[in-house]
Amino acid sequence: MIKRAHGFPGGVHPDYHKELTAGLALEVPPLFERYVVPVAQHIGSPAKVIVDKGAQVFKGTVLAEPSGFVSVPMHSPTSGTVKSVKNLPHPWGPSMLAVEITADGEDTPDPELPRLNHETASIDELRDFIRQAGIVGMGGAAFPTHVKLSPPKEKPIDVLILNGAECEPYLTADHRLMVESPEKVIAGAGILAKILKVKRICIGVEDNKPDALSALEKAAAGQADMDVYSLHVTYPQGAEKQLIYAILGREVPAGGLPMDVGVVVQNVGTASAVWDAVANGIPLIERITTITGRGIGRPGNLVLRIGTLVEDVVRWRGGISDDTIKVVNGGPMMGMAMSGLDVPVLKGSSGLLFLERDEVEQYHHYPCIRCGRCVDICPMKLMPCIISYYTENEMFDEVESLNVTDCIECGSCAYVCPSSRILVHHMKMGKAEVIVRRRKKAVS
Amino acid sequence: MLEAILTLSGLAILASFGLGLAAKFFAVKVDPRVEKIEEILPGANCGGCGAAGCSDFAKGVVEGKYAANACPVGGPSCAAKIAEILGEEVRASEPRVAIVLCAGDEDQCGNRFDYNGIYDCNAADLIQGGFKACTYGCLGLGSCARACPFDAIVITDKRLAVIDRDKCVGCGKCVPVCPRKLITLVPVSRKTHILCSSHDPGAEVRKKCKVGCIACKKCEKTVNGEGISINNFLAVMDYSKDLDGFALETVCPTHTIQRVDQPALQESEKTA
Known part of the structure; x- marks a missing residue:
């Protein structure tokens, strides 16, 4: 029941x-030529690469080993050769260390799994x-x-x-x-x-x-x-x-x-x-990712290998419309906009969202009018408006006393704010600063 | 009438007596030198010396916590006077000035994406590692300019922080504010600077920025390896050596090495 x-x-x-996409059955894409597996895809310390350039790898071969307790290994998404181990574009930022694999098209599983x-x-x-x-x-x-x-x-x-x-x-x-x-x-x-x-x-x-x-x-x-x-x-x-x-x-x-x-x-x-x-016995080398939004040719729920490049997926799904101006890794509320399509799908990529011009508003932010709507809806029972203006004025002791580190960055406050204030960014900044201060205090 | 006058004057005499006693018994002993030094100090309370303000510095300098020449604003003349009061020998210290080690304004180094968040470098740096193509370059949102107590940093209209060497006193307040650690303090007499902080390999730098250091080593060869070293794809200058005579700015193929001399800024470049 x-x-x-x-x-x-x-x-x-x-x-x-x-x-x-809710009614669309899962689809498996063909093998692409190139895969990029970054060593940092999870919360915790990045994995340590153990393969060299030119090495032969199979589907499921370990490419990088965990470097601590809060860390996991990375596996090869398909069989092929390691083309390079270098800094490559990453959805979280400009570039991070990654293993680049040229697929041989055989997709042979590792016999020693x-x-x-x-x-x-x-x-x-x-x-x-x-x-x-x-x-x-x-x-x-x-x-x-x-x-x-x-x-x-x-x-x-x-x-x-x-x-x-x-x-x-x-x-x-x-x-x-x-x-x-x-x-x-x-x-x-x-x-x-x-x-x-x-x-x-x-x-x-x-x-x-x-x-x-x-x-x-x-x-x-x-x-x-x-x-x-x-x-x-x-x-x-x-x-x-x-x-x-x-x-x-x-x-x-x-x-x-x-x-x-x-x-x-x-x-x-x-x-x-x-x-x-x-x-x-299959390690984590693929995940289900929703490709959606009005900007993409054919939306769908895809079983993607981890390391698949977004540009390959886009090409396979019929390209993006000329009006597409924003691509979000994740959902619209908590996802992060990406600065390019040359980034890979990660273990945590639950969706790729292609938004068109008329769906993306470039907000102009106004001062807080103290309406309290963000306080009403905050699922963590915080006061985003107050934290926001303490952050604006760099009063981080007050920010810490208002439990900013409990913020889950869900974006509900920014969603309801009638002044279109950039509340989540303020919370993020407050959190980052408070964590740095705590670390400094712990050291001294 | 008379009663009132007598009562009040009586009270006044009593109270003044009490105050006089209190001043005698509860007096806090102040080193007379502290007051003298405080008078000499510029009174900007910038905190550049490391103390909480000018009076704190005066107290500290008498206690021996700070050197007599530690006040960056007062300069050598102030240091000489303080040393005289303390009966010390004057140690010469060359005044220092801040410099932003990046020349990549919007014309030289493009953006990776449009940024619409908080107008602050530290906040912008949290989002995808900053909007600028170069991850080492100046974001130009003016966090350093706001931190400067002497109004000595201007953000050009092409989004680059530039130090006004006339106003900069070398207090160093801007140094920890920059999320990309681009600002350093250098001796004021040094005019030649390597205006880049990027550790990207040369080919990467070329793609992102027109004035970035590509680690070609020409400058290192010109000075015969003394005073400039290439460290992780970046030429770094050793400011203890005077390299102004080498005309390095004519050697550098990317114009990363520039002569920064006052007046560094054209009036038209300054924005309010």
């Missing part, structure tokens, strides 16, 4: 535009295997999954929540995954629950995806302690802390993590990737 979840305080209702019997493997073996498969959170933030699966002993976990909310407008990648392979999601959740030693699994899906809800319910039927929750359609319902509150009514304390209230949240895409890794 599908259960109904409570809401959470705050949030906004942007235009969702999911109709562009490690395998694991997931039924007999111990918890530590499973967790280590997930790490070696390079799995990170597939919702967009790309936080290494094995770190989330290693909660400290003093914080017992009793619930695993699978996040299928997909509250970002335009994106339908998780939606299609849940409709087309619900059994993989459920099986992956089983592995995650085994590692965390939790009994109860909750799956949250926004109720604008009834087909996904019923598919998951069917796949989860007969499994005790597994509940499918239908969530209100409110942005940002898919944010970890808001999801926990909506389903369990537990509030994560300020500055805390979900594990502080006994919960681990994983994206449905992550669960599916975990299943592919432990059951089929």
Whole structure:
């Protein structure tokens, strides 16, 4: 039975535009000639390259090793040769170290890929295997999954929540995954629950995806302690802390993590990737990405190899219209605009959004009129307007005392602001400055 | 009437007596030199010396926390007077001046994308590593100019920070503000500068900027390797050596090396 979840305080209702791609089945592109795998695709320290220029690699060969605990390896998306290891354009910034691969068109899997019997493997073996498969959170933030699966002993976990909310407008990648392979999601959740030693699994899906809800319910039927929750359609319902509150009514304390209230949240895409890794031995070399927006020739939900260049995808999907002026990596609310199409698809790229001139407004920002709308809707119960003018005036002690580091940068405040203030940018700047100050204080 | 006068004068005498006693017993001993030094100091309270302000510096200099010539604004004459008061020998210190090691204005170095965020270099640097094609170059949003207590930095209308050497006192307030660490303090007598901070390889620099250092090593050869070293694709000048005589600005093929002399700015280039 599908259960109904409570809401959470705050949030906004942007235009969702999911109709562009929600009904389109997953498509697999042909092999492209060139792939670029950057060493930094996740939160944490970048991986360390272990292949040399000219090396022969197979599909799934490790290209870079983790360089610390919060780090994961990178794998080759296809077979071919390493063309170069150098700084190449990256969606997050101008350029970062990456491994460039020329595909040989054979797509031969690596014969030495490690395998694991997931039924007999111990918890530590499973967790280590997930790490070696390079799995990170597939919702967009790309936080290494094995770190989330290693909660400290003093914080017992009793619930695993699978996040299928997909509250970002335009994106339908998780939606299609849940409709087309619900059994993989459920099986992956089983592995995650085994590692965390939790009994109860909750799956949250926004109720604008009834087909996904019923598919998951069917796949989860007969499994005790597994509940499918239908969530209100409110942005940002898919944010970890808001999801926990909506389903369990537990509030994560300020500055805390979900594990502080006994919960681990994983994206449905992550669960599916975990299943592919432990059951089929396939490391994380592809992901589902929604290519959408009015600017692209043929929108769709594509199974893209990680490292596929955006320009190749664009060419395959019929090019972009002349009026396209903005390309966003991710959704329109939290995604980052990109400065070029010569960048690769990353582990966290849930969508590529091509916006046309009339959809992108160049805002002129005005002074705050103290209407308090941002305070009303802030899902983290912060006061964006006040933090914003403290940041403007470089009063960072006050910014810190207003808990700016709890901001999840969801963009709801900037969305409702009648003065079109650049609130998220102010929050970002305040956060960056506060973190630098804390680090300085810790050192001295 | 008489009563009122007597009462009030009585009170006044009593209170003045009390105040007199308090002044005697609770007096804070101040080194007379502190006051004298404070009078000499320029009183700009810029913090260039490292102290919280001019009076803090005066106190510190008497306690021996700062050197007599540590005030960058007052210069040698101020240092001499302070040293005299302290009974020290005057140590000569050459006044220093700030310089922005980037010459890539909008004509020389393009933008990667349109930026519509906060008008501040540090904020702009957070978004995709800055909007400028060169990731080492001056963003020109004026964070340094706003930090300057002497109004000595101007942003040209082509978005480049330029130091007004007449006004700059070398307090160094602008140095930590720049997100790209382009500003350094150099001896005021040095006129030849390598105006680039890019560690990109030469071919990359060529694509992005017309006046960037391509590490061709011509300048290094001209000075016979003494005073200029190529460090990670960038020529770096050692300011302890006087290289003004080499006419390096005629050697540099990209015009990265320039003679920065006052008046450095044409009036037309200055924006309010």
